Amino acid sequence: MRQKRPFHVMIIPTLGCPSKCAYCWSSEVGSPIMSIDTVKDIVSWLKDFRDDPVTFTFHGGEPLLAGADFYRQALPMLSGDLAHIEPNFALQTNLWKLTPELADVLAQYNIPIGSSLDGPQELNDLQRSEGYYDRTMNGYKLALEHGLQVQFICTFTSHSVQFKEDIFKFFMDNHLTLKLHPALPSLRSDEPERWALPPEKYGELLVYLLDRYLENMGKIEVRNINDYARCVFTGRGTVCTFVDCMENTFAVGPDGSIYPCYRFVGMPEYVMGNVRDHPSQKDLAESAAGVRMRAFKEFVDKECKGCKHIRYCRGGCPYNAIAPTNGVIMGVDPHCPAYKRIFDEIADRFNQEMMGSLGLEMGASARPAVGNKPAIMPLVRKLASN
Numbered sequence: 001m002r003q004k005r006p007f008h009v010m011i012i013p014t015l016g017c018p019s020k021c022a023y024c025w026s027s028e029v030g031s032p033i034m035s036i037d038t039v040k041d042i043v044s045w046l047k048d049f050r051d052d053p054v055t056f057t058f059h060g061g062e063p064l065l066a067g068a069d070f071y072r073q074a075l076p077m078l079s080g081d082l083a084h085i086e087p088n089f090a091l092q093t094n095l096w097k098l099t100p101e102l103a104d105v106l107a108q109y110n111i112p113i114g115s116s117l118d119g120p121q122e123l124n125d126l127q128r129s130e131g132y133y134d135r136t137m138n139g140y141k142l143a144l145e146h147g148l149q150v151q152f153i154c155t156f157t158s159h160s161v162q163f164k165e166d167i168f169k170f171f172m173d174n175h176l177t178l179k180l181h182p183a184l185p186s187l188r189s190d191e192p193e194r195w196a197l198p199p200e201k202y203g204e205l206l207v208y209l210l211d212r213y214l215e216n217m218g219k220i221e222v223r224n225i226n227d228y229a230r231c232v233f234t235g236r237g238t239v240c241t242f243v244d245c246m247e248n249t250f251a252v253g254p255d256g257s258i259y260p261c262y263r264f265v266g267m268p269e270y271v272m273g274n275v276r277d278h279p280s281q282k283d284l285a286e287s288a289a290g291v292r293m294r295a296f297k298e299f300v301d302k303e304c305k306g307c308k309h310i311r312y313c314r315g316g317c318p319y320n321a322i323a324p325t326n327g328v329i330m331g332v333d334p335h336c337p338a339y340k341r342i343f344d345e346i347a348d349r350f351n352q353e354m355m356g357s358l359g360l361e362m363g364a365s366a367r368p369a370v371g372n373k374p375a376i377m378p379l380v381r382k383l384a385s386n
């Protein structure tokens with residue numbers, strides 16, 4: 001029997017967004033809103049596209065700008081007419097436009113929500129725009145009142161990383177799961193690097209978060225550390241950055257154009273086709289963008305050949321690697337030093353602690369020194385029990 005290969009289709013109802021986050025790289029003023037006819041085209045395109053389970057993520061821009069009617073019509077079409085590929089849903093939003101009506105529709109389909117907060121109010125509003133925090137928190141309360149689950153992504157910039165202690169404490173004190181994201185160079189800005197978090201700083205931040213997480217097990221969940229640790233402990237990546245995402249991830253823009261991922265939406269050179277033409281997997285793979293994505297995969301096979309983490313890291317995110325160089329493949333994901341640093345740290349601690357327990361079992365008088373670092377075994381046990 002063929003093993004199922006779940007795939008992911010991101011639906012971008014618009015690239016418009018009411019917020020003006022300082023480091024944003026993805027929103028576009030005046031972007032149109034996807035029509036319901038385009039949703040119908042998505043459904044007919046996917047009917048015979050492949051026989052694997054699908055997850056639809058509504059992303060943006062700000063996807064709630066499409067309004068309650070859009071979701072009231074789109075969700076039954078996607079879930080009912082595509083029932084044979086078992087659709088799951090998710091939504092990424094700043095929550096400003098959430099209304100009781102919209103919350104009811106989303107709750108009916110049990111849609112988990114990802115939102116964004118960069119830490120305490122002052123810091124968040126400095127990076128994301130004045131009044132952001134209150135608007136998002138109002139939406140958060142409304143979402144909870146309607147039984148929706150919300151998790152926040154925290155973007156660390158070159159500025160906010162100086163306040164990492166305050167940010168960690170904010171998430172822990174407010175009982176929020178921490179999922180982080182390093183600010184990328186904004187290709188739409190005159191100063192693309194201004195807020196971007198340099199890879200070395202990102203690596204230091206990850207090790208800092210590993211320590212704080214291990215010291216506070218049971219009080220907070222740091223999703224990225226779980227993901228890195230799963231890679232090391234199981235030898236398999238579980239998030240898109242650490243698998244070959246090409247061929248299993250697509251995004252559909254407001255006009256029905258298909259891209260390799262939401263990050264490329266609005267970049268004409270990455271259009272692989274359009275849903276109204278019902279392209280097959282082969283058609284998409286043979287498009288110029290499909291060929292470029294595959295070339296990245298082949299590049300990683302050679303470039304990362306000597307790296308012990310290649311099996312799960314797979315060169316990181318292709319967008320990070322090729323978008324800033326106008327599609328020319330000049331290297332792997334620039335965050336490579338950060339990935340190596342945290343993968344090595346987790347693997348070394350795990351090996352040292354294993355050696356320590358082995359020594360004790362064999363009658364050694366003391367465990368080998370592991371410095372003052374908090375033990376990693378509680379995290380191993382936690383992930384194993386999940």
Ligand code: SF4
Pocket residue numbers: 240241242245246249260261262263316317318319320
């Ligand atoms: S391009 Fe990057 S963000 Fe997009 S699916 Fe691939 S790894 Fe994920």
Ligand code: SF4
Pocket residue numbers: 303304307308309310311313314315316332333336337339340
């Ligand atoms: S850590 Fe760096 S060298 Fe190793 S596989 Fe990842 S991107 Fe390649």
